[in-house]
Amino acid sequence: MHLIVSALVDAVSITPVDDSGAIGGATIVSRAGFGDAVRAHEAARPRWVWDDTNNWYPALLAAGVRVDRCHDLRLCRAILRNTHASGAFSPSELPLDAWDAAPQEAVAAPAGAALFEFDDHEAAASAPDPLTEFQRQQAATTPRLALLLAAESAGALVAVEIRHAGLPWRAEIHNDLLTRTLGPRPRLGDRPVEMERLAREVREALDAPDLNPDSAAATLKALRRAGLMVNSTSKWELSEVNHPAIAPLLEYKRLARLMSANGWHWLDTNVRDGRFYPDYVPGGVVTGRWSSRGGGGALQLPRQIRAAVVADPGWKLIVADASQLEPRILAAIAADRAMAAAGASGDLYAGIVQVGAVTTRDEAKVAMLGAMYGATTGESGRLLPRLARAFPRALGLVEDAARSGERGDPVATWLGRTSPVPASDWHDAQSLASADGASAAAQDRARGAARSWGRFTRNFVVQGTAAEWALAWMAFIRSRLHALGGESPLMESPHLAFFLHDEVVIHAPAEHAAAVDALVRDSAEAAGQLLFADFPVTFPLTVAVVDNYGEAK
DNA sequence: GGGGTGTGCGCG
DNA sequence: AAAGCGCGCACACCCC
Known part of the structure; x- marks a missing residue:
């Protein structure tokens, strides 16, 4: 059963759509009564269909209401808009409309505020009709895409x-x-003493008394x-150089990074009440x-401060990360049994060495990354042919994806998320280069652009499918954590607290740690099965x- | 003072 | 100075 949520001027309508697509009568509830209505419906495990999870779910959670399943029309539109694997009707043919909106910020209602107040009643009243959009999306969905849309929407809840x-x-x-590393907190605008x-030291070593080392x-x-x-001040180039200025400069840069990205200002603006x-x-x-937004930089949290x-x-804290996720994903989508078997022992890179494709684990790793990123030179490029001999299906798949991109064709992930196609200037450059009398420079440029787009599509199929696996993994984790915690509120029972592409952190009462450890592993297996x-x-x-994140890994 | 670009670096 | 993908952010620096 789907329940379509629609914002009215001073109320919310809830319209049931059953599995045959039959539309039932709408119920109108007040905005203040919406949370209770959702709670009452949850027993039947409906899938809530709403414009944007960020518009509804923060306030529900603030009111203590958990939702089991949803369909996020905005996120699903973005997938369907771009897909070439659609069903009967493709939204890619529709003109852009309000459903193509950029993501909204998720804002929890301030404590004590009325639930679901819209600042702008006009905007709420003139919003496009979610039921119509939902029907359109259903018509455009294949079984595989339905899985992707469900995973994407579960991710929105998470x-x-x-x-x-x-x-x-x-x-x-x-x-x-910070104090140990930088010295005491300085006054605003001052450098910490360290x-x-x-x-x-840098100024003296370079005999440049006025140098500002912040200026590259x-x-x-x-x-x-x-x-x-040297041609830049980047750390990997500086570290090749032998000079008394280098060590203090590199150390300065390390501290400057800590100070500006995760210093006291970060602490002031991103941590409150211990969270x-x-x-x-x-x-x-x-x-x-996923990406992250704002200075918190959730997906760039440096190891340095995880303690x-x-x-x-x-x-x-139960910290779980998927080992060598992307190569395993590649083995699966290419149906490369040899590569899958190499990963069966637990360390895929060791397995690659064992079948004799390369001689060391480091070689296996660098060759594998090169295959997924499209390396052509260096050690990685040199090792690729050996990897291709051992795993022709896997390497063939990424090669095919690269060739598609070089032609300007899209590629798709396992569940059907489709890559964008290059912009018109890319195509212009290609046709210009293939015209009679094209300059060598124009041909080089076009070839470079084609190869670059090929590296993008090559990586897209692997990175994108890994992202799908991660969504499925989290969806299973979420549901099993809920089963473990029963009906107690989110923060009083085991819950997901962090996500980092192929890694999750769960915060749980100590007595549940073993159960969480087990369910996280089960969820990984279930995601693979799905x-x-x-x-x-x-x-x-x-x-x-662990007790602190810094202890993990 | 706001906006755009380049540099550098954190994460996977 | 990147060989080899995907991001976001801070800061310097330039322009208006």
Whole structure:
């Protein structure tokens, strides 16, 4: 059963649509009464169909109402809009409309505020009709796409729940770490003492008394004046150079990064009441990965400060990450049994060595990454032919994806998320280069652009399918955590607290840690089954039950 | 002072 | 200075 949620000027309508598509009579509830209505319907496990999970779910959670399943019309439209694998009717032929909107920020209702107040009643009243859009999407959906839309929508629920619960964060531990590394918190605009000390060392070593090491251009100039043959101030190039200025400069850069990305200002603006609230954007990346928004930088949380993530007293963090997820995904979508078998022992790279494709684990890893990213030169490019001999199906699949991209054709993930096609200037460059009398420079440029797009489509099928697996994994985790915690509120029972592409952190009472460990592994297996049925690919996890995130890995 | 671009670096 | 994918952000620096 689907329940279509539609915002009216001062109320909400709920319209049932049964599995045959028959539309029932709408119920109108007041905005204040919506939470109770949802709670009452939940016993029957309907799928809530609404314009945007961010518009509804934060307030429901704030009112203590959990939703089991939903269909996020905006996210699903974005997938269907682009797909070439649609059913009877393709939204890609529709003109752009309000359903193609950019993601909205998820904002929980402030404490005590009335539920579901719209600032702009006009906007609410003139919103496009969710029922019509839902029917359109149903008509455009194949069974595979239906799986993707369900996974995407489950992800939307997870993202809001994580933001609601937050990641436990001990500000005093973070502060101690900053003070130990940088010195005491400086006044606004001042450098911390450790950075100032290193800046002085750099200036002396380069004989550049006024140098501001924050300026890449000025630093490069000073380095060259000191006789150093470098073309940038990036750390990997500097680390090749032997000069007394280099060590303090690299250390300065390390501290400057910590200070500006995750320093005291970050702490002030992103941690409150012992929690960091990640702001995820499901589907924010073309491949289907999530992105994050705002200075919190949820998907860039450096390892350096993860020790500040500490479970509440009597609770544990269960940190699980999927080992070598992308190569395993590649083995599955290519139905490469040899590669899947190489991963069966638990370490795919060791397995690749074992079948004799390459001689060391490091080689296996660098060759595998090269295959998925499209390396052509260096060690990685050199090892590729050997990998291709051992795993012709897997390598063939990424090669085909690259060729499609080079032609300007789209590619699709396992469940049917389709890559964008290159913009018109890309096509212009290609036709210009193939015309009579095209200059060598124009041909080079076009070839470069074609290969670059080929690397994108090559990676798209793997990264995008891995993102689908991760969504399915989290959907299973979410539902099993709920079964474990019963009807107690989200934050008082085991819950997802963080997500990082192929890794999750669950915050759970210590007595549930073992059960969570088990259900996270079961969920990985279930996600593999859901996507790849009986194909014998495995998705082993590294799971750590810890008090602080810094202890994991 | 706002906006756009380049550099550099964090994450997977 | 990237070989080899996908992101977001801070800062410098330039323009208006």
